Amino acid sequence: MGDKYLLVFVQLFNQILVNVALLLWATLTYAAPQKIVSLNLCTDQLLMLLADPNQIASLSKIVDDPNVSFLAEKSAEYKKNRGDAEEIFINSPDLVVAGVYTEKATVQILQSLGVLVEIFPIEQNFNDIVKNIRKMGLLVGHSDRAEKMIDDFNIRLEELSSGINERPRAAIYSANGYTTGTDTMSGQILKTAGFRNITEEVGMSFGGTLPLETLVMLQPDLVITGKAYPGHSRSEEILKHPALRPFKSITQTDAKWICGTPAVLDAVEELQRAHPEKGLR
Numbered sequence: 001m002g003d004k005y006l007l008v009f010v011q012l013f014n015q016i017l018v019n020v021a022l023l024l025w026a027t028l029t030y031a032a033p034q035k036i037v038s039l040n041l042c043t044d045q046l047l048m049l050l051a052d053p054n055q056i057a058s059l060s061k062i063v064d065d066p067n068v069s070f071l072a073e074k075s076a077e078y079k080k081n082r083g084d085a086e087e088i089f090i091n092s093p094d095l096v097v098a099g100v101y102t103e104k105a106t107v108q109i110l111q112s113l114g115v116l117v118e119i120f121p122i123e124q125n126f127n128d129i130v131k132n133i134r135k136m137g138l139l140v141g142h143s144d145r146a147e148k149m150i151d152d153f154n155i156r157l158e159e160l161s162s163g164i165n166e167r168p169r170a171a172i173y174s175a176n177g178y179t180t181g182t183d184t185m186s187g188q189i190l191k192t193a194g195f196r197n198i199t200e201e202v203g204m205s206f207g208g209t210l211p212l213e214t215l216v217m218l219q220p221d222l223v224i225t226g227k228a229y230p231g232h233s234r235s236e237e238i239l240k241h242p243a244l245r246p247f248k249s250i251t252q253t254d255a256k257w258i259c260g261t262p263a264v265l266d267a268v269e270e271l272q273r274a275h276p277e278k279g280l281r
Contacts, residue, residue, distance in 0.1 A: 032141025033095035033116075038063075039083050039106065040099035042259035043120050045071050046132060047097060049149065049261065051140040053077065057093055067229055070255040070263045085109035095139060123260025125188050126157065132260055153262050160268050161192055166276055168221035170195035171210070173244075175226070175235035179210040186257055189264055193271035194278055195222065216243050222274055223249040250274050 035057045038044045044063040047056060048071050058081040066072040081087055085106045088096060096110055096117045110117050118139055123129050130150050137146020172179050172186055180186040181199040183206055190197050198218045202210070215223075225239050256267040272278035 033093075033139070035091070035093045036095045036097065036140065037081060037088055037091070037093040038097050039081070039088075039102045040097070040120070041069060042099055042123075042132075042261070043097040043136070044075065045069065045259055045261050045263075046120075046136040047140070048074055048078075050133070050136050050142050050145050052142075055140060057091060066253075066255060067227070068254055068258055070261070070266075072255070085113075089113055089115060097136070097139070123185055124183060125185065126153075126192075126264070129153070129260040129262075129264065133262075149262060153265065156262075156265050157192070160265060160272065164194040164275075164277060167194060167196040168276065169198050169218075170222040170224060171198045171215055171218070171220040172224045173210065173215060173239065175233065175239070177209045177212060177215075177238050178207065179204070180207045181205040185260060185264065189257060189267050189271065190224070193268045194275045195271070212238060212241060212243060220247065223247045224271070225249060225251050227251050227253045248274070 032055070034055055036047060036051060036055050037057050038047050038059045041060055041062055044059040047059070056078055058079040059075055061080045061082055063069045063075040064072050064080065069075065083103060083106060088106070088110060093115060096115055098107055098117060098119055100119060100121055102119070107117050107119070118135075120132050120135065121128065123132060130153065133146050133149055133153070134143070137143045137149075170190055172190065179199060181204040182191065182197050187197055187199075198215075198220050199205070199210070201218060202214065204210070223244060228236055228239070250271070250273075252267060252270065256263040256270075
């Protein structure tokens with residue numbers, strides 16, 4: 001009798017395991033959102049990198065601008081939204097992803113209507129990039145892709161960071177004389193490329209205006225400017241000032257610097273062409 005009861009117990013236990021496995025499979029299969037809307041340039045790009053194309057309902061309207069989006073060409077495949085709560089709600093998304101500076105009224109209205117909205121924080125360093133990649137991968141049901149992306153990112157980061165002994169002094173200089181300090185994503189890119197940010201010498205950790213006179217007095221080894229936007233802008237006139245001509249300079253597109261994606265490592269690699277050690281390789 002004991003053996004019979006044991007057999008029944010084993011069979012019952014096995015059936016329970018099968019049911020649990022099926023439940024888990026069903027959860028993983030159907031839990032992933034199938035109609036995702038992005039309201040932010042940076043979430044646009046993470047979404048395109050990690051989600052299946054048929055999961056993406058729409059992206060923000062600025063993602064097709066190559067001046068700010070390194071996936072502008074790829075974004076042509078997707079519908080764009082204006083960021084209006086009414087427009088988003090009427091399309092019945094099962095997930096909306098946004099940034100901390102996304103229009104708060106839009107986010108609040110969508111949440112009050114029962115729409116799931118996930119807010120992504122701004123990335124200030126490479127650890128923040130990893131966190132947001134992992135978060136997006138989990139949300140869209142592709143954690144495996146996210147982990148692969150993180151592994152590839154870390155391997156490449158280590159390669160780019162190796163073999164640096166010299167650290168020339170560099171300045172990031174943009175429209176209206178705006179610059180960024182060490183505690184920003186741009187500062188992280190600069191440091192990883194093998195340069196020392198001159199903002200350390202004036203006590204600027206984040207962003208702010210650096211007077212042209214101060215920049216000239218600091219005499220950086222390299223000045224990094226942004227690519228000019230189409231048309232004419234008085235804010236960019238300072239970048240053409242004769243006082244900057246004696247300095248070694250390079251121009252970088254904003255598209256690889258603005259958002260915390262693996263593209264920041266492309267920005268690092270491009271900067272290293274001007275590095276006395278890395279540029280020789």
